[in-house]
Amino acid sequence: MTTAGTGALLRFMLRRERRGLPWWVVGAGFLVFYQSLGSQSIYGTPERLARFRETIGGNAAMVAFSGPPQLLETIGGEVVFEIFAYLSVVVALMNMFLVGRHTRSDEETGRAELIRSAAVGRHAPLAAALALAGLANLLVALVVFVAAAGTGLPVGGSMLLGAATAAVGVAFAALTAVAVQVFENPRAVYGTVGIAIGTAFMLRAAGDAGDGTLSWLSPIGWGQRTFPYAGDRWWPLLLPLAAAALLVAVAVALLDRRDFGAGLLRTRPGRASASPALASPLALAWRLQRGSLIGWAAGLVLFGLALGSFGESVEQYITDNPEVANFFPGGAADIVNSYLALCVVFGALIAAAYGVAATLRARGEETSGRAEPVLATPTSRAGWLGSHLSVALAGSALVLAVGGFGVGLAYGLAVSDPGQIPRLTAIALAYIPAVWLVVSIAALAFGWVPRAAAAVAWVAVGYCAVVVLFADSFDLPDWFGKASPFAHTPEAPLESVTAVPLLAIAAVVVALLAGGFAGFRRRDIG
Amino acid sequence: MENAISVAGLHKSFGATRALDGLDLTVAQGEVHGFLGPNGSGKTTTIRVLLGLLRADAGTVRLLGGDPWGDAVALHRRLAYVPGDVTLWPGVTGGEVIDLMGRLRGGLNRQRRDQLLERFDLDPRKKARTYSKGNRQKVALVAGLASDAELLLLDEPTSGLDPLMESVFQQCVQELRTEGRTILLSSHILAEVEALCDRVSIIRLGRTVETGTLGDLRHLTRTSISVETTQPITGIDGLPGVHDVVLNRTHARFDVDTQHLDQVVRHLSGLGVRSLTSTPPTLEEMFLRHYGDEAGREAAA
Numbered sequence: 001m002t003t004a005g006t007g008a009l010l011r012f013m014l015r016r017e018r019r020g021l022p023w024w025v026v027g028a029g030f031l032v033f034y035q036s037l038g039s040q041s042i043y044g045t046p047e048r049l050a051r052f053r054e055t056i057g058g059n060a061a062m063v064a065f066s067g068p069p070q071l072l073e074t075i076g077g078e079v080v081f082e083i084f085a086y087l088s089v090v091v092a093l094m095n096m097f098l099v100g101r102h103t104r105s106d107e108e109t110g111r112a113e114l115i116r117s118a119a120v121g122r123h124a125p126l127a128a129a130l131a132l133a134g135l136a137n138l139l140v141a142l143v144v145f146v147a148a149a150g151t152g153l154p155v156g157g158s159m160l161l162g163a164a165t166a167a168v169g170v171a172f173a174a175l176t177a178v179a180v181q182v183f184e185n186p187r188a189v190y191g192t193v194g195i196a197i198g199t200a201f202m203l204r205a206a207g208d209a210g211d212g213t214l215s216w217l218s219p220i221g222w223g224q225r226t227f228p229y230a231g232d233r234w235w236p237l238l239l240p241l242a243a244a245a246l247l248v249a250v251a252v253a254l255l256d257r258r259d260f261g262a263g264l265l266r267t268r269p270g271r272a273s274a275s276p277a278l279a280s281p282l283a284l285a286w287r288l289q290r291g292s293l294i295g296w297a298a299g300l301v302l303f304g305l306a307l308g309s310f311g312e313s314v315e316q317y318i319t320d321n322p323e324v325a326n327f328f329p330g331g332a333a334d335i336v337n338s339y340l341a342l343c344v345v346f347g348a349l350i351a352a353a354y355g356v357a358a359t360l361r362a363r364g365e366e367t368s369g370r371a372e373p374v375l376a377t378p379t380s381r382a383g384w385l386g387s388h389l390s391v392a393l394a395g396s397a398l399v400l401a402v403g404g405f406g407v408g409l410a411y412g413l414a415v416s417d418p419g420q421i422p423r424l425t426a427i428a429l430a431y432i433p434a435v436w437l438v439v440s441i442a443a444l445a446f447g448w449v450p451r452a453a454a455a456v457a458w459v460a461v462g463y464c465a466v467v468v469l470f471a472d473s474f475d476l477p478d479w480f481g482k483a484s485p486f487a488h489t490p491e492a493p494l495e496s497v498t499a500v501p502l503l504a505i506a507a508v509v510v511a512l513l514a515g516g517f518a519g520f521r522r523r524d525i526g
Numbered sequence: 527m528e529n530a531i532s533v534a535g536l537h538k539s540f541g542a543t544r545a546l547d548g549l550d551l552t553v554a555q556g557e558v559h560g561f562l563g564p565n566g567s568g569k570t571t572t573i574r575v576l577l578g579l580l581r582a583d584a585g586t587v588r589l590l591g592g593d594p595w596g597d598a599v600a601l602h603r604r605l606a607y608v609p610g611d612v613t614l615w616p617g618v619t620g621g622e623v624i625d626l627m628g629r630l631r632g633g634l635n636r637q638r639r640d641q642l643l644e645r646f647d648l649d650p651r652k653k654a655r656t657y658s659k660g661n662r663q664k665v666a667l668v669a670g671l672a673s674d675a676e677l678l679l680l681d682e683p684t685s686g687l688d689p690l691m692e693s694v695f696q697q698c699v700q701e702l703r704t705e706g707r708t709i710l711l712s713s714h715i716l717a718e719v720e721a722l723c724d725r726v727s728i729i730r731l732g733r734t735v736e737t738g739t740l741g742d743l744r745h746l747t748r749t750s751i752s753v754e755t756t757q758p759i760t761g762i763d764g765l766p767g768v769h770d771v772v773l774n775r776t777h778a779r780f781d782v783d784t785q786h787l788d789q790v791v792r793h794l795s796g797l798g799v800r801s802l803t804s805t806p807p808t809l810e811e812m813f814l815r816h817y818g819d820e821a822g823r824e825a826a827a
Contacts, residue, residue, distance in 0.1 A: 108616075108655060184655070184656070185616070185617075185655060187617075267653055267655070267656055269619075269649075269651035269652060269653075270618075270619035270621075270622070270651055270652070270653055271619055271621060271622055271651065272619070272621040272650045272651045273621045273622070273625050273650065274621065274622035274624075274625035274626055274629075275622075278622060278625065278626050278629075279626070279629040279630075280629075280630070281630065283626075284626060287618070288615060368613050369609070369611060369613045370613050370614065370615060372574075372577075372579060372609060373607060373609055373612075373627060373666065373669075374627075374630065375577070375579060375598075376577045376579070376602060376605075376606075376607035376679075377602055377627060377630035377631045378599045378600070378602040378603045378630065378631060378632060379599070379602075379630055380598070380599045381598075522581070523581075524579065524580045524581060525574070525579040525580065526574070526579065526580070
């Protein structure tokens with residue numbers, strides 16, 4: 001191993017991460033904090049927990065999207081049951097981006113070349129990136145421990161929960177270390193590791209819902225099977241650590257066999273001339289954004305299927321756990337429709353997040369300098385921005401629709417009613433004005449305050465999410481939610497959809513979009 | 527005939543930074559105009575104003591008879607632009623970028639495109655992420671040179687090209703010049719400017735310090751003289767416009783301001799000239815003199 005310079009590189013990486021990394025760590029802590037408070041208020045007594053255990057133990061869908069029911073022995077275990085799989089996905093993504101960004105992305109952009117030309121060993125960037133991931137995982141372990149123990153859960157189990165979370169992260173950091181040796185393109189790295197994370201989730205879902213065998217093939221399953229607060233066994237953590245050691249050895253061996261900047265798989269040559277369709281700014285925007293749109297849409301179908309599959313059992317679940325009913329807008333009376341309405345609004349929030357990400361691609365094009373040669377052709381500014389916004393608006397409507405389709409398909413299969421598919425798709429589409437309003441805020445910010453556009457747009461998404469998720473359960477004041485377009489969209493199927501509020505939101509959308517275009521027409525590019 | 531570009535008193539600030547401070551630039555139709563200046567002197571900012579990407583704070587800017595800010599789209603049909611720092615879409619091939627840019631500009635001469643690809647030895651099937659800096663530059667060059675645009679704005683177009691490609695580029699520009707196209711060539715490579723440009727403008731700190739043909743500019747600067755005479759050389763130091771004299775009895779080397787050359791030669795002829803070489807200033811010397819002076823003055827301040 002030639003690791004000279006690792007320490008200096010690690011310090012430099014920490015500096016580069018000082019703005020991004022804290023959010024991941026805080027986010028992980030928040031998930032545990034929020035789940036712990038929520039679970040303790042809903043299932044805080046042994047009787048309630050026992051009732052929940054009976055309902056859920058036999059509900060394969062609920063188990064598939066949570067964890068092994070053995071965890072439901074204690075309230076702490078219940079928290080782990082509900083949150084650990086999702087916490088693992090977040091931490092795995094954090095590790096994937098940390099390792100990928102500081103190895104493959106740096107090599108692709110040529111930054112690593114400058115570094116490697118100094119007295120820096122061949123293995124140093126990888127070693128430093130893995131050390132960075134290791135430090136980040138330690139931080140996550142600490143924050144998860146504090147969040148769990150700080151909300152009153154037992155200290156021993158909280159330590160194990162923190163350690164298990166970090167161990168899952170370490171395994172995915174090591175997996176990313178292998179992937180960055182194989183692919184030249186960071187997006188291929190993220191795609192592959194992302195699929196691996198999804199597969200790990202699916203394996204443990206199938207295992208937990210079945211006889212548990214498949215869960216032992218998944219790092220997330222290993223973490224869950226430490227059973228924090230419900231037996232506290234540490235030995236399964238040897239599995240992710242051993243896997244990580246093995247993967248790092250593989251990564252180092254591959255690193256020694258490849259050239260700098262190259263992957264083991266070479267990128268294939270592409271088209272020598274553009275397809276006839278690639279002839280307009282819209283075609284370019286579509287070409288640049290189609291991959292991520294397909295990814296978001298596929299994710300939302302799966303999300304919709306997952307949520308929709310609970311639809312039938314939710315009635316029984318609420319009868320057994322009346323406390324939970326408060327979380328649903330329609331209360332216990334109309335519980336299935338209430339649940340479906342909530343599923344759709346979740347999907348709409350994700351569609352809004354997609355729309356913002358797609359709109360901000362325009363800003364990315366501008367700051368990277370790629371917008372400049374396009375705007376130096378007879379492409380008008382309005383035409384260029386309109387192209388990216390068209391993809392954002394149409395794409396977010398598509399994401400919204402396929403989410404509703406997924407909910408409808410899964411619920412329709414459960415209740416043997418194909419009519420649920422068009423019904424829930426249509427319900428989802430009622431959120432188009434609300435989603436577009438968030439997109440148009442991003443567009444307005446892009447036109448007038450380009451440097452702050454990302455912050456403004458994501459704050460708008462975050463605000464809508466807080467209103468939807470917490471307004472009822474946290475007793476936020478009434479006025480707080482009034483500005484959210486989601487609050488003004490009729491909650492179908494609980495309420496009937498009427499045109500007036502939707503048209504009112506649409507009018508605001510048109511005004512904001514027009515404002516965004518006006519701002520972009522009169523400002524400097526770059 | 528109207529000038530292709532006429533800029534007068536152009537000002538542009540970014541916050542507290544003054545990028546352009548009363549810049550003047552005139553480019554006649556059909557000429558190749560060199561645009562020289564050190565890094566950060568405002569060349570790229572000027573070109574961005576000409577493209578209507580930046581809005582001028584003050585001054586008049588006319589491009590092909592139109593207003594670059596208000597008539598951007600119409601004017602862009604008639605021009606092609608090659609940026610100095612080329613960033614491309616990582617997953618799109620070079621060939622696709624060239625075709626796209628051509629189509630956005632309203633049509634592409636396929637034959638010329640293929641011919642340019644061959645001359646610049648560029649593989650169009652590679653994804654942009656795998657191109658080197660030089661190859662990214664070639665993509666932008668082929669896209670720009672393949673157009674039928676009447677005006678080309680080239681912002682340091684040969685940075686990153688090897689000498690072989692540099693000469694291909696010079697041939698291409700010569701061909702465009704014979705076709706009567708107008709080219710604004712911002713460059714650091716003085717040999718390139720000397721070889722290609724009819725007129726040059728030198729800018730510094732956002733202001734034009736010199737403009738004219740290379741001949742005009744030479745006239746404003748010094749000529750180096752090396753002379754050997756039969757009689758010992760005397761009285762040279764006292765003549766107006768003579769600098770940096772190195773005297774060795776009958777042999778002298780010195781610089782003379784070009785407008786005083788005549789007087790110096792008359793003086794020397796009285797001393798019996800045996801040999802005399804006179805070297806006109808290179809563009810590089812003029813360039814260094816303009817920036818060198820300023821650097822010295824700034825250091826003193």
